[in-house]
Every structure is written in C-alpha cells, then in structure tokens.
Amino acid sequence: MIDDRLPLVRSALFLPASNARAIEKAQRLAADLVILDLEDAVPAELKEEARVAAVAAAATDWTPLLAIRVNAPDRPEHAKDLAALAGVPADVIVVPKVERADDLAVVRKALGRPLLAMIETPKGLYAARDIAAEPGVVGLIAGSNDLAAELRLPPRQGREGLALALQMILLAARAAGGIALDGVWNRLDDADGFAEDCAQGRALGFEAKTLIHPNQIETCNRLFGPDTAELEDAQALIAAATGGAERFRGRMIEAMHVAQAHRTIARAR
Ligand SMILES: CC(C)(COP(=O)(O)OP(=O)(O)OC[C@H]1O[C@@H](n2cnc3c(N)ncnc32)[C@H](O)[C@@H]1OP(=O)(O)O)[C@@H](O)C(=O)NCCC(=O)NCCSC(=O)C[C@H](O)C(=O)O
Numbered sequence: 001m002i003d004d005r006l007p008l009v010r011s012a013l014f015l016p017a018s019n020a021r022a023i024e025k026a027q028r029l030a031a032d033l034v035i036l037d038l039e040d041a042v043p044a045e046l047k048e049e050a051r052v053a054a055v056a057a058a059a060t061d062w063t064p065l066l067a068i069r070v071n072a073p074d075r076p077e078h079a080k081d082l083a084a085l086a087g088v089p090a091d092v093i094v095v096p097k098v099e100r101a102d103d104l105a106v107v108r109k110a111l112g113r114p115l116l117a118m119i120e121t122p123k124g125l126y127a128a129r130d131i132a133a134e135p136g137v138v139g140l141i142a143g144s145n146d147l148a149a150e151l152r153l154p155p156r157q158g159r160e161g162l163a164l165a166l167q168m169i170l171l172a173a174r175a176a177g178g179i180a181l182d183g184v185w186n187r188l189d190d191a192d193g194f195a196e197d198c199a200q201g202r203a204l205g206f207e208a209k210t211l212i213h214p215n216q217i218e219t220c221n222r223l224f225g226p227d228t229a230e231l232e233d234a235q236a237l238i239a240a241a242t243g244g245a246e247r248f249r250g251r252m253i254e255a256m257h258v259a260q261a262h263r264t265i266a267r268a269r
C-alpha cells in the first residue's frame with residue numbers, strides 16, 4: 001500500500017540507523033521522508049546494532065514518512081537485513097546499487113513494502129528502465145557519490161559529468177510513472193552551493209532531493225516546493241482554462257498545462 005504523501009515528498013533525510021541521537025532528532029524534523037541507513041553510513045561492526053535500532057524505530061510514531069535503506073543486493077549483509085526487517089511497518093524500503101530488476105523482486109517478496117531503487121553504477125543506469133518498471137518500485141534515487149566514483153569523475157567538480165546519468169534516472173522513473181529523487185550534497189558548510197544544487201535538481205525534473213544533514217531541510221523544502229508566484233499562476237491558469245489551445249497571460253496553454261497546474265497545487269503545503 002503506497003502512502004498518498006509519497007508523490008509529494010520534497011526532502012529525504014538520510015541518517016545512520018546506528019546513531020540513536022540522530023534517530024530521536026529526525027522524528028521531529030521537517031523532512032518529508034527520513035531514511036534510516038543500514039548501508040554505507042554504518043560501519044561493519046555496527047550493522048547488527050543498526051538493524052535492531054531500525055526495527056525499533058519503525059515501531060514508533062513518525063511525523064515524516066519513514067524508509068529504511070538495506071545493504072546492496074550483492075552484499076552478505078543484504079540477506080541479514082531482509083531477515084531482520086520481515087514485517088517491519090516502514091513506509092518504504094530503499095535498495096542501493098540496484099543493477100537487476102530481479103534483485104527487487106526478492107526484496108518485495110521478503111518485505112512487501114513499496115521500494116525506492118537507487119541507481120549508482122553504470123550497469124544500474126543501463127538497467128534503470130526495467131528496474132523502475134519492476135512491480136513494487138515507486139521510484140528511483142540517484143546515488144550521486146557512488147555514480148561519481150564509478151564514472152571516475154575528478155573529485156570536487158560540478159555535476160557536468162553526472163548530467164546524462166541524472167537524466168537517464170529521471171527518464172526511467174517517469175517512463176514507469178514513478179518519482180525521482182536527486183542525490184545528496186556533501187559539502188556541509190557550502191549553503192550557497194547546496195541551494196544551487198537544489199535548483200538544478202528541480203530544473204532537471206526531480207521532485208525531491210536526498211539530504212545528509214538537518215540544516216539542509218528548510219532550503220530543500222522551499223526550493224522543491226512551488227513558490228507563491230508559481231502557485232498563484234497555477235490557480236489562475238486552472239480558473240481561466242476552458243479547453244483546447246488558448247492564450248493565457250501571453251502564452252499558449254493546452255490540457256497538459258492544466259494537468260501541470262493541478263500537480264503544482266497538490267505539491268503546495
Ligand atoms: C555528515 C555527518 C557525519 C556530520 O555529522 P556531525 O558533524 O556530527 O553533525 P553536526 O554536529 O552538525 O550535527 C548537529 C546535530 O544534528 C544531528 N544530525 C546530524 N546529522 C543528522 C542527520 N542526518 N539526521 C538527523 N540528525 C542529524 C546531530 O545528531 C546533532 O544533534 P544535536 O546532538 O542535537 O546537536 C552527519 O550529518 C551524518 O551522519 N549524516 C548522514 C550520513 C548518511 O546517512 N550517509 C548515507 C547516505 S549518503 C549516500 O551515501 C547517498 C548515496 O548512496 C550516494 O552514493 O550518493
């Protein structure tokens with residue numbers, strides 16, 4: 001069962017499930033989705049502790065939607081995660097480094113929750129269309145750190161080298177009718193760079209961005225939600241539209257623009 005709030009998500013905050021303080025804090029934060037990580041944020045010696053903490057956290061009340069990221073399908077920890085999470089009431093399960101749609105069928109059968117698949121490797125990119133179309137998958141997440149490493153991009157550059165990958169992820173998600181979440185911004189002290197990254201992600205079509213720190217939530221929610229002018233324009237467009245091609249505020253509008261305006265209004269909070 002897919003939560004109605006999922007297509008409206010703007011911000012998705014990762015945190016290591018081994019960090020009890022961060023879990024406690026995240027329950028009260030304004031992120032639309034919180035992702036308790038069992039994968040790369042958790043050192044090997046804390047994997048079991050993180051699983052136990054994630055299961056306990058999922059049994060409590062959350063204001064944001066709650067997701068748990070399991071370890072990658074090709075890792076020995078993956079099967080342990082699936083066993084530990086059986087019956088867990090998380091809203092979503094995030095599966096990293098997906099390269100084959102079949103890997104997701106295994107997770108869906110084991111956990112029966114909606115799935116967000118992370119595309120983080122060249123093989124994953126080429127399989128993204130099948131991955132997004134796999135039953136149970138509600139969308140894709142760009143794993144931009146792993147992608148940059150796999151593509152051997154030079155460190156500390158802009159996102160030019162990721163442009164095609166990001167667009168392939170968005171296209172695959174949309175072809176399957178799913179949502180698409182942009183990758184994280186690592187430079188915690190560069191707020192201007194983060195805002196530019198959010199604006200770029202939204203311009204590419206992503207409806208949300210994955211985050212790593214509470215300080216990123218407010219900017220992300222603001223930049224991925226419609227602003228006042230967009231909202232006013234959408235409302236006026238719907239009120240003015242009578243069907244077919246017509247002139248509205250100096251531009252042509254048709255049925256798809258009315259549908260877009262309804263989506264804008266649905267995303268306004
Ligand atoms: C990146 C961090 C390790 C930085 O930690 P730190 O310097 O200790 O943070 P602060 O001192 O600034 O923290 C201030 C308070 O905020 C809480 N906090 C910090 N981060 C989070 C969070 N993510 N969620 C909830 N709360 C958080 C601290 O506990 C402090 O609270 P208080 O005690 O009240 O002062 C750290 O931010 C962090 O661990 N971030 C998440 C890292 C993570 O989950 N990584 C995995 C996903 S990223 C990724 O790999 C994506 C993808 O796979 C790819 O390939 O790109």
Ligand SMILES: [Mg+2]
Pocket residue numbers: 040096120143145146
């Ligand atoms: Mg990754």
